[in-house]
Amino acid sequence: MRRAGAFERWAGKRVAIFAPSYQFLTRTGDIHHARREAALENCRRCGLEPVLLEHLLEQTGRFAGSDQVRAADLMRALTMPEIDLAMPIRGGYGMTRLLPLLDWSVLAEAKTPIVGFSDFTALNLALFAQTGRASWHGPMLGSFANPDRFALERFGVVFGDEPGPLAWRHGRAPKLPDWARTGVHALEGTLWGGNLALVSSLVGSPWLPEVSDGILFLEDVDEAAYRVERMLLTLLDAGILERQRAILLGDFAGANNAWRFPGDATLARVFDYIRSRLPERVLMVSGLPFGHVPHQATLPVGVAAHLTLEAGSAKLTWSSASAVR
Incomplete structure (x- = not known):
C-alpha cells in the first residue's frame, strides 16, 4: 500500500479496536501476533490512531475472552469519548453470543460509528433492529493486514469521504x-x-x-x-x-x-x-x-x-x- 500521504485526510482519526469473536490465530491455535501488528501498522500508515481495548489480547478456548469480557469491550468501544470509529479485529464466530448481554438502551444513544462484516453482521443487524441505528458493513482490522486500494478508497465513507456512486x-x-x-x-x-x-x-x-x-x-x-x-x-x-x-x-x-x-x-x-x-x-x-x-x-x-x-x-x-x- 502507499504510505500515509495517500490517506492523510484520515490523520488523527481514533479507532477503537476490540475482539468480539476471536483472535487472529495460527494453524496451531496460537495468537497470530505478527498479523495483528502488521494490520495495526498499516492503519497507522493511513493516519489512523488505533485505540486497543483492555481485553483485546485475551484468549479463552475458541474466543477472545469470556462472553462477558467481550461484551464489555464492545460496549466500551461504542461509548468511549473522542473515538471516531469502532472496529473489530476480525469475524469468525462469537458475536451472536453477545447480543443478549448488550445494553441496547445505551447503544441507542451512542454516537460512535461502527464498521465490520462476516460474523459482525449479527451486530450490524441487531443494532438496526433494536435501536434503529445505522452502521457500516466493511473492512475490519484484519483487512488492513494486506489492504486493497479500492477497499481503502471506499472505506473512507466511514469518515465522511465522498468516493462517488x-x-x-x-x-x-x-x-x-x-x-x-x-x-x-x-x-x-x-x-x-x-x-x-x-x-x-x-x-x-x-x-x-x-x-x-x-x-x-x-x-x-x-x-x-x-x-x-x-x-x-x-x-x-x-x-x-x-x-x-x-x-x-x-x-x-x-x-x-x-x-x-x-x-x-x-x-x-x-x-x-x-x-x-x-x-x-x-x-x-x-x-x-x-x-x-x-x-x-x-x-x-x-x-x-x-x-x-x-x-x-x-x-x-x-x-x-x-x-x-
Missing part, C-alpha cells in the same frame, strides 16, 4: 426478468444485509430487522452451493426475500468447490432457482463488490439507498445526510 457490471446469473433487461430502471429502499449465514441464522429472533421494500445485500465464503441455496430458502420461506425490492449478491467464494458430478448444484443454478421462486418485481443482481475478498466496498446498513440498472451495469448510491456518522 458504487458502480459495477452485474453478471448473467441470476437471469433478470424481461422488463429489467433493457432501458434504465431505478428503485429506492432501505439498504441492509451482510453475511448470508448470519442473516439466515437470525430469522425468528429479535435481532433481525423487519425490512420491507428494502435492498438486501448478501455474501458468503466457503459455503457449498447447496448450502447457499438452503440458507436462501430459509429467507424465502420466511417471506423475507419477497418483501424486498432488490437482492444484491456479492462474492460467494468457494461455493462451487463442492461440485461433484454433472447436474450437481452450482452457484449459478442456485441463483436461478431462487429467482424462479420470487415475484418478477423483486430484482436479483449479482456482482456487487463485497464479501470475504480484498476488493471490498463499505456499505451502510439501515439507510435509504438508490439502485439504478442500465445496459448490464448497476449503480448504488445513498444520501450523505442519511449515512452513518
Whole structure:
C-alpha cells in the first residue's frame, strides 16, 4: 500500500479496536501476533490512531475472552469519548453470543460509528433492529493486514469521504426478468444485509430487522452451493426475500468447490432457482463488490439507498445526510 500521504485526510482519526469473536490465530491455535501488528501498522500508515481495548489480547478456548469480557469491550468501544470509529479485529464466530448481554438502551444513544462484516453482521443487524441505528458493513482490522486500494478508497465513507456512486457490471446469473433487461430502471429502499449465514441464522429472533421494500445485500465464503441455496430458502420461506425490492449478491467464494458430478448444484443454478421462486418485481443482481475478498466496498446498513440498472451495469448510491456518522 502507499504510505500515509495517500490517506492523510484520515490523520488523527481514533479507532477503537476490540475482539468480539476471536483472535487472529495460527494453524496451531496460537495468537497470530505478527498479523495483528502488521494490520495495526498499516492503519497507522493511513493516519489512523488505533485505540486497543483492555481485553483485546485475551484468549479463552475458541474466543477472545469470556462472553462477558467481550461484551464489555464492545460496549466500551461504542461509548468511549473522542473515538471516531469502532472496529473489530476480525469475524469468525462469537458475536451472536453477545447480543443478549448488550445494553441496547445505551447503544441507542451512542454516537460512535461502527464498521465490520462476516460474523459482525449479527451486530450490524441487531443494532438496526433494536435501536434503529445505522452502521457500516466493511473492512475490519484484519483487512488492513494486506489492504486493497479500492477497499481503502471506499472505506473512507466511514469518515465522511465522498468516493462517488458504487458502480459495477452485474453478471448473467441470476437471469433478470424481461422488463429489467433493457432501458434504465431505478428503485429506492432501505439498504441492509451482510453475511448470508448470519442473516439466515437470525430469522425468528429479535435481532433481525423487519425490512420491507428494502435492498438486501448478501455474501458468503466457503459455503457449498447447496448450502447457499438452503440458507436462501430459509429467507424465502420466511417471506423475507419477497418483501424486498432488490437482492444484491456479492462474492460467494468457494461455493462451487463442492461440485461433484454433472447436474450437481452450482452457484449459478442456485441463483436461478431462487429467482424462479420470487415475484418478477423483486430484482436479483449479482456482482456487487463485497464479501470475504480484498476488493471490498463499505456499505451502510439501515439507510435509504438508490439502485439504478442500465445496459448490464448497476449503480448504488445513498444520501450523505442519511449515512452513518
